[in-house]
Amino acid sequence: MVKTIRIGTRDSELALWQAHTVQDKLRNLGYTTTLVTVKSTGDILLDKPLYELGITGIFTKTLDIAMINNEVDIAVHSMKDVPTALPKGIVEAAVLERANVQDILLHKGLDFLNGQGIIATGSLRRQAQWLHKYPGHTVVDLRGNVNTRMQKLNDNNWNGAIFAAAGLERINLKPKDYLDLDWMIPAPAQGAMLVVAKQDDSYCLEALSHLNHINSEICVHIERAFLKELEGGCTAPIGALARIDKDQIHFTGVLFSLDGKDKVEISKTCKIAEKKDIGVKCAQWILENGGREIMESIKKEMSKE
Incomplete structure (x- = not known):
């Protein structure tokens, strides 16, 4: 046929x-x-x-x-x-095959990083990680496709906005002047x-x-298993990244409170042959080490809105 x-x-x-x-x-x-x-x-x-x-x-x-x-x-x-x-x-x-996994900051100058700043993002994960690093800043919501979000950044008095590098690279909109947020754990399956x-x-x-692409499939499935085990149907600030280096998988997973103050993170390395349930087990460790309380607080905050 x-x-x-x-x-x-x-x-x-x-x-x-x-x-x-x-x-x-x-x-x-x-x-x-x-x-x-x-x-x-x-x-x-x-x-x-x-x-x-x-x-x-x-x-x-x-x-x-x-x-x-x-x-x-x-x-x-x-x-x-x-x-x-x-x-x-x-x-x-x-x-x-996976592209660039990193988040980047499009900005109008970086002087604000050491003082007051307004950052735009529609992602709870990005919001929480930014506030964890820069607790004195304000984060505002940003929605729309890539082109719409870039225009909103230009039209508002924000200092910057966070984007996935891969999206901008794919449609040739990544500017020369940007800040690579290599400290920010990406979303599961980003890129x-x-x-x-x-x-x-x-x-x-x-x-x-x-x-x-088998290596990309292995990595994103580990990250999504981590996400599924943690979420329980609730949207939360969750980052996860699995990388393959020769015969080993390096995994990092993190859960934040919505305001970025609370954080539970895990990093684990194993052989590819031992990859079964690594995402699930890392998520369970997160829940047992403060993550369950964070998830409960997120569900309470969400129910108020």
Whole structure:
């Protein structure tokens, strides 16, 4: 059987770049493809922080529905936006080779770092880590696609805004003057692209298997297992990063309180052959060493809003 693979994507510049990347790779393998764009709820509702919208997978839900309704065959996502539990009948089909995992600060000068400052981000993880390092600063919410967020930074009196380096690099918007936040632990699966397909679609699953990068897949699965074990359905400031060096995996995971004051962190190294459950075990250590109290306080704070 030969068919045209319909690639579902959001319509932002970055999402389209990701979809075109997958399209080009499939075409190079001899597959016929077409792009189908949809607008997600996360792109439309820009006046509320993500965690207030109460929707799991706000940037992926619309594509999930399109796939279930047979409007698209596969969907391309920034993997850090994808919930740890996929909808019934939809499975991970390929994790592409991971790009830059770091966060960076776009700024209007760095004099403010030693004094008062206003930093913009829509991420609880980035907010908490920034306040942990710079408790005297103010963090304001920033929503929208990459282009919209960069424009908002220019239009407001903020000192800077935090972005994922990979997103800016992919669409050639990374400026020459930026601050690399190498002390900030990235989001689980940051810098990775995920392609999902229907569980019973053997044609697309076979096609996408050729795009999978095994080392990237190993690392993001460890990070997402850590996230899933910690979260328990609650959005929280969680960072995780797994790296492979020869036959070893180096993992760092961290949980913060919303205000950044409380922090529990773990680092662990093991051989690749011993990777089973490393993410889960590290998350359990976090919970047993102060993390459970942090998660309870986050749930209480969220319930008030």
